[in-house]
Amino acid sequence: MPNISPEIVNRISSIQNQIWQTVSLTVSESMGSAINFGTPLTVATSTADLYAELGSPRLVIQFAFANLPENPHVLLLPTETFAELAEAVKGSVPENIDENLISEIRPALEAIVQGMCLAVGNIKNEPTVASGLSMRFQILSFPPNMQRTDELMRTNIAVSGTGINGTMIWLLDDETAHAILNIPMDEEGEDGNGGNAYHGAEGTVAGVNLEDQGLEILLDIPLEISVELGRVKMLVRDVVELGSGSIVEIDKAAGEPVDVLVNGRLVARGEVVVIEDNFGVRITEILSPEQRVAKLNEVA
Numbered sequence: 001m002p003n004i005s006p007e008i009v010n011r012i013s014s015i016q017n018q019i020w021q022t023v024s025l026t027v028s029e030s031m032g033s034a035i036n037f038g039t040p041l042t043v044a045t046s047t048a049d050l051y052a053e054l055g056s057p058r059l060v061i062q063f064a065f066a067n068l069p070e071n072p073h074v075l076l077l078p079t080e081t082f083a084e085l086a087e088a089v090k091g092s093v094p095e096n097i098d099e100n101l102i103s104e105i106r107p108a109l110e111a112i113v114q115g116m117c118l119a120v121g122n123i124k125n126e127p128t129v130a131s132g133l134s135m136r137f138q139i140l141s142f143p144p145n146m147q148r149t150d151e152l153m154r155t156n157i158a159v160s161g162t163g164i165n166g167t168m169i170w171l172l173d174d175e176t177a178h179a180i181l182n183i184p185m186d187e188e189g190e191d192g193n194g195g196n197a198y199h200g201a202e203g204t205v206a207g208v209n210l211e212d213q214g215l216e217i218l219l220d221i222p223l224e225i226s227v228e229l230g231r232v233k234m235l236v237r238d239v240v241e242l243g244s245g246s247i248v249e250i251d252k253a254a255g256e257p258v259d260v261l262v263n264g265r266l267v268a269r270g271e272v273v274v275i276e277d278n279f280g281v282r283i284t285e286i287l288s289p290e291q292r293v294a295k296l297n298e299v300a
Contacts, residue, residue, distance in 0.1 A: 016155060
């Protein structure tokens with residue numbers, strides 16, 4: 001099957017904050033405590049790469065939108081995030097990570113799906129409900145619609161709250177993305193694959209037509225690349241009391257990817273490496289060239 005259009009990835013990326021803000025409100029109301037789903041990063045990714053990456057058991061939430069029942073999408077919570085969420089719901093550390101634990105915290109998990117449906121309904125301006133909802137703690141078994149495609153859309157979401165500091169992955173196929181955006185599958189760009197065609201012609205960088213984007217004259221302008229390890233909110237009194245030797249605990253677990261920002265805009269995530277005497281970042285997730293150009297347009 002053809003690859004997912006960069007334009008579709010870009011449009012899905014642009015609505016992620018709206019979706020996960022709604023999910024944060026829905027889940028927080030269900031649990032009675034603040035849970036935040038944020039800093040989403042959306043990329044097109046190879047299905048084969050996902051098979052290789054997702055080989056360990058995790059919480060798998062699978063459902064479809066009722067108007068597209070043959071195209072389920074998947075939410076994946078690693079064991080650690082699942083356990084932290086369960087502890088926040090139960091008020092105690094779970095003894096076992098299994099199907100019984102899913103039953104105990106099912107209302108909180110259903111609230112994630114409800115929030116997504118509510119947000120997508122607002123985007124489409126029509127009621128949206130879930131069908132075929134299942135929750136299992138297992139190694140992911142890709143549904144048939146995902147087995148038939150070479151690429152899927154992947155969004156990584158940070159999950160945080162009291163005692164929670166983890167991640168979640170949302171996988172969906174091209175047809176579901178089109179449905180969310182109210183774009184029929186046959187209404188594609190002139191390249192036949194949606195969006196702008198990628199060519200290696202003059203005036204392009206990584207296949208993006210810079211003349212169309214109005215950015216060709218900006219190629220030699222330096223940009224500030226920053227790497228963010230994490231953030232934390234503190235009371236004024238706690239900041240005043242900081243001194244030499246104080247430790248500030250940030251909202252990111254050891255080993256989690258760091259955020260790579262261009263002029264303050266999130267464009268990639270990666271892992272910290274040491275190059276001789278300097279730190280560096282090995283990129284593990286990055287927006288497509290077209291999405292990066294769109295981010296530069298926002299900065300400009």
